[in-house]
Amino acid sequence: xxxxxxxxxxxxxxxxxxxxxxxxxxxxxxxxxxxxxxxxxxxxxxxxxxxxxxxxxxxxxxxxxxxxxxxxxxxxxxxxxxxxxxxxxxxxxxxxxxxxxxxxxxxxxxxxxxxxxxxxxxxxxxxxxxxxxxxxxxxxxxxxxxxxxxxxxxxxxxxxxxxxxxxxxxxxxxxxxxxxxxxxxxxxxxxxxxxxxxxxxxxxxxxxxxxxxxxxxxxxxxxxxxxxxxxxxxxxxxxxxxxxxxxxxxxxxxxxxxxxxxxxxxxxxxxxxxxxxxxxxxxxxxxxxxxxxxxxxxxxxxxxxxxxxxxxxxxxxxxxxxx
Amino acid sequence: xxxxxxxxxxxxxxxxxxxxxxxxxxxxxxxxxxxxxxxxxxxxxxxxxxxxxxxxxxxxxxxxxxxxxxxxxxxxxxxxxxxxxxxxxxxxxxxxxxxxxxxxxxxxxxxxxxxxxxxxxxxxxxxxxxxxxxxxxxxxxxxxxxxxxxxxxxxxxxxxxxxxxxxxxxxxxxxxxxxxxxxxxxxxxxxxxxxxxxxxxxxxxxxxxxxxxxxxxxxxxxxxxxxxxxxxxxxxxxxxxxxxxxxxxxxxxxxxxxxxxxxxxxxxxxxxxxxxxxxxxxxxxxxxxxxxxxxxxxxxxxxxxxxxxxxxxxxxxxxxxxx
Ligand SMILES: O=P(O)(O)O[C@H]1O[C@H](CO)[C@@H](O)[C@H](O)[C@H]1O
Ligand SMILES: O=P(O)(O)O[C@H]1O[C@H](CO)[C@@H](O)[C@H](O)[C@H]1O
Numbered sequence: 001x002x003x004x005x006x007x008x009x010x011x012x013x014x015x016x017x018x019x020x021x022x023x024x025x026x027x028x029x030x031x032x033x034x035x036x037x038x039x040x041x042x043x044x045x046x047x048x049x050x051x052x053x054x055x056x057x058x059x060x061x062x063x064x065x066x067x068x069x070x071x072x073x074x075x076x077x078x079x080x081x082x083x084x085x086x087x088x089x090x091x092x093x094x095x096x097x098x099x100x101x102x103x104x105x106x107x108x109x110x111x112x113x114x115x116x117x118x119x120x121x122x123x124x125x126x127x128x129x130x131x132x133x134x135x136x137x138x139x140x141x142x143x144x145x146x147x148x149x150x151x152x153x154x155x156x157x158x159x160x161x162x163x164x165x166x167x168x169x170x171x172x173x174x175x176x177x178x179x180x181x182x183x184x185x186x187x188x189x190x191x192x193x194x195x196x197x198x199x200x201x202x203x204x205x206x207x208x209x210x211x212x213x214x215x216x217x218x219x220x221x222x223x224x225x226x227x228x229x230x231x232x233x234x235x236x237x238x239x240x241x242x243x244x245x246x247x248x249x250x251x252x253x254x255x256x257x258x259x260x261x262x263x264x265x266x267x268x269x270x271x272x273x274x275x276x277x278x279x280x281x282x283x284x285x286x287x288x289x290x291x292x293x294x295x296x297x298x299x300x301x302x303x304x305x306x307x308x309x310x311x312x313x314x315x316x317x318x319x320x321x322x323x
Numbered sequence: 324x325x326x327x328x329x330x331x332x333x334x335x336x337x338x339x340x341x342x343x344x345x346x347x348x349x350x351x352x353x354x355x356x357x358x359x360x361x362x363x364x365x366x367x368x369x370x371x372x373x374x375x376x377x378x379x380x381x382x383x384x385x386x387x388x389x390x391x392x393x394x395x396x397x398x399x400x401x402x403x404x405x406x407x408x409x410x411x412x413x414x415x416x417x418x419x420x421x422x423x424x425x426x427x428x429x430x431x432x433x434x435x436x437x438x439x440x441x442x443x444x445x446x447x448x449x450x451x452x453x454x455x456x457x458x459x460x461x462x463x464x465x466x467x468x469x470x471x472x473x474x475x476x477x478x479x480x481x482x483x484x485x486x487x488x489x490x491x492x493x494x495x496x497x498x499x500x501x502x503x504x505x506x507x508x509x510x511x512x513x514x515x516x517x518x519x520x521x522x523x524x525x526x527x528x529x530x531x532x533x534x535x536x537x538x539x540x541x542x543x544x545x546x547x548x549x550x551x552x553x554x555x556x557x558x559x560x561x562x563x564x565x566x567x568x569x570x571x572x573x574x575x576x577x578x579x580x581x582x583x584x585x586x587x588x589x590x591x592x593x594x595x596x597x598x599x600x601x602x603x604x605x606x607x608x609x610x611x612x613x614x615x616x617x618x619x620x621x622x623x624x625x626x627x628x629x630x631x632x633x634x635x636x637x638x639x640x641x642x643x644x645x646x
Contacts, residue, residue, distance in 0.1 A: 007456035053614070053621050067488070068496050069520060123613035131610025133330035140613065148618035165390070173391050197392060251617035275616055287454025290446035290463065291376070293598050294574035295471035298376050 010129055010283045017088045017135045025050075026136035028085045043098075044105040045082040046141075052078035054142055076117060076144035081105060083137040090126065090137050090245055092235035099228035103219070106252065109141050111217045114257030117143035119151050122216075127247025129277055129285060147256060154253060155268075162267035170269035173197075174208045183307045186233055190226040193234050195306050200297035202279050202286055203241065203306055205234065207272040214268050215254035234274070244282035250274045333452055333606045340411045340458045348373075349459035351408045366421070367428040368405040369464075375401035377465055399440060399467035404428060406460040413449065413460050413568055415558035422551035426542070429575065432464050434540045437580030440466035442474050445539075450570025452600055452608060470579060477576060478591075485590035493592035496520075497531045506630045509556055513549040516557050518629050523620035525602050525609055526564065526629055528557065530595040537591050538577035557597070567605035573597045 025032045028040045033050040054076030061071040083102050084094055091099060106122055113120045124139035125132040147155065161169035177184055177194045185205055186193040196206045207230070213219060219227065238246035252272050255265035279286040279300060291298060348355045351363045356373040377399030384394040406425050407417055414422060429445055436443045447462035448455040470478065484492035500507055500517045508528055509516040519529045530553070536542060542550065561569035575595050578588035602609040602623060614621060 007454060008451035066499065067484075068492070068499060119618070121614060121618045123617050125610070125613040128331035131330060131612040142614055142618070144618075149620075150616075150618050161390075169391070176389065176391060249613040249616050251613060253617070273617060287448070289454040290448040290572040290574060291444060291465055293473075293572050294446050294576070294596060295442070295444045295465070295467075295473050297472075 007284075007287075010285060019086045019088045021087060024087060024134065024136055026080070026082050026134055026138055027087060040085075041082070042085055043101045044084075046079055046105065046109060049078035049080050049140065054078050054144055072146070074144060074146060076142060077113065079109065079113075079141040079143075081109065081139050081141060083139070087136040090235070092232055092239050094137075094232075096225070096228045096232055099231055100225055103216075103224045103227050103231075107217045107219060107224070110215060110252075110254070110257075113141065113143035114215070114217075114261065116258060117145060118256045118258035118260060119144050119147050120257065121148065121151075121251060123249060123251035125249050127245065129247040130249050132247075151253065151256070155256070158267040158269075168212060168267050168269045170208060170271060171212055174210065174269075183303050185237070185307065186230055188226050188230045190223045191230045193230060195303040197303060199303050199306075200288075200292075200299065201275045201277065202299070202301050203238070203274075203276045205274045207231075207234070207274065209270055212266075213254075213270045214265055215257070215270055216252060218270075238274075238276060242278055242282040244278075246276055247278065248274050248276035330607075330610075333608060342409045342411045344410060347410060347457065347459055349403070349405050349457055349461055350410060364405065364408055366424045367407075369402055369428065369432060372401035372403050372463065377401050377467055395469070397467060397469060399465060400436065402432065402436075402464040402466075404432065404462050404464060406462070410459040413558070415555055415562050417460075417555075419548070419551045419555055422554055423548055426539075426547045426550050426554075430540045430542060430547070433538060433575075433577070433580075436464065436466035437538070437540075437584065439581060440468060441579045441581035441583060442467050442470050443580065444471065444474075444574060446572060446574035448572050450568065452570040453572050455570075474576065474579070478579070481590040481592070491535060491590050491592045493531060493594060494535055497533065497592075506626050508560070508630065509553055511549050511553045513546045514553045516553060518626040520626060522626050522629075523611075523615075523622065524598045524600065525622070525624050526561070526597075526599045528597045530554075530557070530597070532593055535589075536577075536593045537588055538580070538593055539575060541593075561597075561599060565601055565605040567601075569599055570601065571597050571599035 020027055022030055024030055025038075028038055028042075028045070031037050032047075036047075038045065038047070054074060056075055056077055058073045058075045060073045064070055081102075083091060084098060091102070094102075110120045110122065120141060120143045122139060122141050158169045161172075165172065174192050178187070178192065183195045183197065184192065185195060190210055192208045192210060193205050194208075195204060209219070209223060211223070213223070235246070238248070250272055252270070254270040255268035277285040286300065288297065343350055345353055347353055348361075351361055351365075351368070354360050355370075359370075361368065361370070377397060379398055379400055381396045381398045383396045387393055404425075406414060407421060414425070417425075433443045433445065443464060443466045445462060445464050481492045484495075488495065497515050497517075501510070501515065506518045506520065507515065508518060513533055515531045515533060516528050517531075518527060532542070532546060534546070536546070558569070561571070573595055575593070577593040578591035600608040609623065611620065
């Protein structure tokens with residue numbers, strides 16, 4: 001953290017997003033790339049991505065007899081979910097009931113796509129720094145015919161822990177963090193937020209239910225309300241840290257679904273990861289480059305230092321600063 | 324690739340790097356953060372990083388009795404290697420003999436640090452987009468007391484392939500790419516450059532010797548000369564692609580060293596990875612965000628499409644355009 005920084009400084013945040021732009025394909029009433037007109041939606045709005053990376057009928061690449069040239073079709077669907085009709089709000093600026101509507105929409109889309117696909121990846125890229133190509137508040141949902149790499153790694157680790165220790169890895173992990181208190185950022189009746197022991201991004205957090213829950217649709221009404229409220233707190237804390245609309249990529253991981261949904265997945269625990277890129281200020285980010293890409297992630301701040309930081313600073317909802 | 328892009332556009336390249344800046348700590352004769360004065364070096368120049376991420380005497384974190392809270396000391400050294408006394412040249416703008424001097428310096432530092440450490444990671448972050456904090460042409464060398472994550476994965480894959488198929492994975496892989504010709508970018512007497520079958524970055528390449536070589540110091544004089552020349556070709560091709568000083572992170576991987584250097588590492592093959600971030604133009608990059616961080620890398624262009632692209636375009640050394 002003492003290194004002189006003559007490197008890249010990010011372009012300043014575009015703060016002047018109009019509330020409604022009829023040319024923005026995510027806005028109510030706008031025409032999308034495929035010619036469809038969006039409804040005048042008033043809450044969340046889910047639609048098929050007009051430029052899907054995964055398609056239900058992707059052709060098979062054909063078989064290869066060589067072990068080094070094996071490929072398989074990656075099939076699936078890609079959806080976009082707008083969080084709110086207004087372009088100039090973000091989740092932390094939304095009310096708790098509005099965030100609660102997003103939680104419900106996440107649960108339903110998981111249920112709907114999980115009926116067919118083994119993995120439903122909900123993720124939000126927030127901010128231009130995280131490759132977000134449209135400022136209107138939204139997330140994406142990509143369902144796939146296969147367990148993606150990260151899902152496979154989490155499956156292996158959680159399965160191995162359960163078989164060695166007889167309980168779900170993340171249940172024991174959450175309990176330990178509650179006892180140790182070194183990395184806890186927020187707690188509520190039903191949820192925990194902490195900087196995980198294994199974090200690689202400076203302000204990375206893990207959001208965990210206290211109860212053993214496999215997937216989003218299983219959350220009770222009380223857990224959903226409480227999730228909306230702890231998300232609002234976490235994201236406001238993030239915004240306050242560098243007094244900016246804090247960029248991140250986040251996403252949910254839960255037990256696999258699809259035709260195998262009925263198998264025993266008790267070693268899984270539902271959770272969300274938050275991966276924010278900022279390191280020193282609103283415009284100086286952490287670069288995961290050379291050593292990180294070729295060898296191993298290395299941290300500039302320990303999780304415990306970040307925790308100290310997360311407890312300081314103004315606890316003013318950023319919406320007051322950034323109306 | 325058809326998606327509309329309203330996302331981040333990178334700041335334009337700083338083209339006005341002065342050849343010599345007495346305040347730049349990487350320049351000949353400049354004073355560094357620790358008060359040392361650089362020699363008036365005329366070729367490459369290797370020195371200890373004044374802000375090392377790894378230190379030889381890092382304290383042990385102490386033992387934990389809980390399986391989820393295991394930590395170990397990461398010990399090592401971090402060095403910086405300047406490629407050339409001038410700040411306004413990059414490797415592709417250097418002459419073949421000048422690049423050859425860099426190859427020799429890479430081989431010696433690997434030998435020197437590999438006497439003590441099991442892993443010597445040489446890497447170059449080129450360009451502000453790749454977190455490079457100083458425009459003077461340089462790379463870094465981080466030697467560690469442990470095999471980093473990526474090294475461990477390559478160790479496992481290469482060992483498994485050798486035990487199943489009786490030959491090194493990358494020897495067979497290079498041979499196959501020479502036969503198939505779908506992804507070959509450049510070939511020379513002693514080297515191959517190809518877009519690997521498993522590439523995740525759009526213009527990612529793999530640089531491989533044709534002969535079975537475990538580590539950089541084993542390269543013959545002819546292989547070193549030829550490496551300098553194919554590197555100049557590859558990096559000029561990169562610069563020409565979007566008519567910019569092409570950013571990337573690159574690094575070398577070879578068999579582990581240190582006290583285990585004498586073990587059997589015949590399943591290893593020396594290679595370099597190039598990971599360039601650009602996708603559409605000199606200012607629009609690929610973002611490895613949401614889906615990639617939480618699920619799996621996905622490509623916007625297939626390796627075979629990239630290959631087609633790499634054979635097109637002006638074959639003018641970029642130095643003529645950018646003197
Ligand atoms: O060592 P530098 O050039 O200061 O820093 C750069 O390379 C390091 C190693 O890949 C990264 O950890 C830093 O994030 C990056 O900015
Ligand atoms: O889908 P978008 O918003 O166009 O694109 C964004 O998210 C995708 C999924 O993480 C990434 O592959 C793209 O690089 C990124 O720019």
